[in-house]
Amino acid sequence: MKPYKKQMLPIIIIMMLVGAITKLTVPLLIREAIDNAIVPKNTNLLLIIVGVMLGVYIIQWLANTFRIKYTNMIGQRVIYDLRHDLFSHIQKLSFRFFDTRPAGSVLVRVTNYVNSLQDLFTNGVVNLLIDVVQLVGIIIILLTFNFKLGAAIIVTVPIMFMISTKLRKKIRHAWQDVTMKQSRLNAHLNECIQGIRVTQAYSQEKENIQFFTKMNMVNRLSWNRASMLNQTFGPLIEITGAIGYCILFWMGAYLIQTEEISVGLLVAFATYIGYFWEPITRLGQMYSQLLIAMASAERIFEFIDEKPSVAELEDAKDLPNIKGNVKFENLVFEYEAGRPALKGFNLDVHAGQSIALVGHTGSGKSTIMNLLCRFYDPTEGRILIDGTDIRDVTIQSVRSQIGVVLQDTFIFSGTIRDNIRFGRLDATNEEIELAAKAVHAHDFIVGLPNGYDTEVQERGNVLSMGQRQLISFARALLANPRVLILDEATASIDTDTELKIQEALKTLLAGRTSFIVAHRLSTIRNADKIVVLDHGRMMEIGNHDELMKEQKIYYGLIQAQYKFLQDAV
Ligand SMILES: Nc1ncnc2c1ncn2[C@@H]1O[C@H](COP(=O)(O)OP(=O)(O)OP(=O)(O)O)[C@@H](O)[C@H]1O
Numbered sequence: 001m002k003p004y005k006k007q008m009l010p011i012i013i014i015m016m017l018v019g020a021i022t023k024l025t026v027p028l029l030i031r032e033a034i035d036n037a038i039v040p041k042n043t044n045l046l047l048i049i050v051g052v053m054l055g056v057y058i059i060q061w062l063a064n065t066f067r068i069k070y071t072n073m074i075g076q077r078v079i080y081d082l083r084h085d086l087f088s089h090i091q092k093l094s095f096r097f098f099d100t101r102p103a104g105s106v107l108v109r110v111t112n113y114v115n116s117l118q119d120l121f122t123n124g125v126v127n128l129l130i131d132v133v134q135l136v137g138i139i140i141i142l143l144t145f146n147f148k149l150g151a152a153i154i155v156t157v158p159i160m161f162m163i164s165t166k167l168r169k170k171i172r173h174a175w176q177d178v179t180m181k182q183s184r185l186n187a188h189l190n191e192c193i194q195g196i197r198v199t200q201a202y203s204q205e206k207e208n209i210q211f212f213t214k215m216n217m218v219n220r221l222s223w224n225r226a227s228m229l230n231q232t233f234g235p236l237i238e239i240t241g242a243i244g245y246c247i248l249f250w251m252g253a254y255l256i257q258t259e260e261i262s263v264g265l266l267v268a269f270a271t272y273i274g275y276f277w278e279p280i281t282r283l284g285q286m287y288s289q290l291l292i293a294m295a296s297a298e299r300i301f302e303f304i305d306e307k308p309s310v311a312e313l314e315d316a317k318d319l320p321n322i323k324g325n326v327k328f329e330n331l332v333f334e335y336e337a338g339r340p341a342l343k344g345f346n347l348d349v350h351a352g353q354s355i356a357l358v359g360h361t362g363s364g365k366s367t368i369m370n371l372l373c374r375f376y377d378p379t380e381g382r383i384l385i386d387g388t389d390i391r392d393v394t395i396q397s398v399r400s401q402i403g404v405v406l407q408d409t410f411i412f413s414g415t416i417r418d419n420i421r422f423g424r425l426d427a428t429n430e431e432i433e434l435a436a437k438a439v440h441a442h443d444f445i446v447g448l449p450n451g452y453d454t455e456v457q458e459r460g461n462v463l464s465m466g467q468r469q470l471i472s473f474a475r476a477l478l479a480n481p482r483v484l485i486l487d488e489a490t491a492s493i494d495t496d497t498e499l500k501i502q503e504a505l506k507t508l509l510a511g512r513t514s515f516i517v518a519h520r521l522s523t524i525r526n527a528d529k530i531v532v533l534d535h536g537r538m539m540e541i542g543n544h545d546e547l548m549k550e551q552k553i554y555y556g557l558i559q560a561q562y563k564f565l566q567d568a569v
Pocket residue numbers: 099335336341359360361362363364365366367368
């Protein structure tokens with residue numbers, strides 16, 4: 001338990017006990033007032049009792065106010081910590097984890113599920129304790145003041161618990177169903193927002209709305225069912241409560257006649273019964289809240305227990321500063337068992353060499369890059385950087401020395417400056433501008449309304465494709481990695497930007513070991529080695545002229561793409 005929770009907990013417990021005890025005192029004061037002040041017409045005593053009652057209420061109010069304040073503080077901190085731990089954990093999970101889960105379902109765990117735990121932590125747990133203390137207190141008082149009458153009333157308690165136990169199971173299943181349906185709805189919603197451009201481009205809005213409406217309806221029905229079951233709980237408790245009152249007045253009247261109890265005690269007992277059903281009803285409601293929270297907690301811990309599939313060795317050391325020699329040894333990789341995406345890939349790359357990876361779609365180019373970054377571990381074989389197996393060193397030390405420029409350049413919401421700084425967080429403004437100048441991005445950036453401080457939104461829609469690429473080049477240059485992975489964009493852009501990108505590429509690649517999933521003829525031609533892949537195997541290797549002479553796969557690819565590539569150049 002964290003220190004702040006340790007400090008606050010005793011205060012909360014004391015406040016809770018003060019609140020409960022003061023509440024239980026009130027009926028006893030009522031009894032005093034009726035039996036010793038009202039009936040014998042003792043006004044002075046009545047005034048004193050009313051004064052004491054007022055004092056008791058004030059103490060109760062103060063205790064409750066402080067308790068609620070501190071409980072909320074602790075609750076919020078627990079939730080803050082939980083959300084923080086969950087987010088940090090998700091950041092570390094491997095690609096394999098995200099391959100099998102829609103983004104929305106990940107999202108829902110950090111938001112909705114944590115929120116439902118919030119209710120439990122802020123009020124639930126403490127209310128539960130208060131209710132239990134109150135219940136036990138009332139039972140003790142009832143049995144002490146008149147055992148016969150007390151026992152007759154308490155008989156109704158087991159009936160109540162039997163009813164609630166029967167309902168419990170049903171309610172629990174119903175809430176689990178709600179959580180599951182909600183998670184599906186959220187996942188779908190997230191996907192729709194991410195894919196809104198494609199939806200609109202293909203005029204699929206109507207179909208999407210229909211599908212969403214169906215899911216929404218299923219969600220509503222499931223919620224209705226759970227909430228209906230929940231609502232049956234309250235009335236059932238009330239009926240049992242009414243039975244308790246009947247027993248009290250019927251038996252109470254008899255006991256007054258036989259002078260075993262006073263009128264004041266009967267009124268006090270009636271007040272206690274009022275207090276009695278209240279915590280039981282709340283416990284019932286609390287129970288369903290607890291069930292929702294438990295269902296949520298289960299799903300949260302499922303995540304927290306998830307170990308990254310790419311795990312570090314216990315004693316992994318950092319990879320020292322590298323030169324950039326990279327060796328792939330008999331690499332085999334399967335995303336799904338039995339379907340190899342790479343089937344024994346071997347390649348020895350010297351520091352500073354540039355390698356163009358070409359091949360049909362699905363031939364395994366991105367897979368090689370994913371393995372080099374250790375987003376996945378190979379099924380067989382190994383990758384050596386400067387002679388060290390990348391599985392023997394820390395992941396961070398490998399990734400921090402490899403720069404990655406993806407085809408779908410991701411621009412985060414923030415300023416252009418922040419986006420470039422992402423490459424190296426401690427970079428100065430001057431370094432950022434130097435990097436931007438080196439890749440010919442400076443001119444267009446200063447032309448934007450606020451220059452480097454122009455805000456760009458999620459996915460960078462303010463910027464054109466070419467501009468986004470230049471920003472990502474500047475980002476990579478700033479990071480200054482020894483090994484660079486570049487997934488070249490396929491989209492054709494205007495000639496001016498294209499020339500700038502070519503120039504920028506030269507600057508970016510100079511002196512680094514680079515792996516380029518290449519689409520431009522110019523990039524392929526300039527590469528030291530071209531690796532031709534087909535169905536996860538290396539089929540050819542050599543430079544452009546050598547491979548063209550061979551007139552095999554590469555020759556065929558170039559022939560087929562010649563016109564397209566010529567257009568792009
Ligand atoms: N996350 C994944 N889960 C399962 N299979 C995958 C995954 N990613 C890729 N694959 C499969 O692995 C094979 C190689 O894919 P890879 O992405 O490496 O090809 P690529 O040559 O980069 O293709 P492209 O040029 O289209 O990007 C393909 O058959 C693909 O379907």
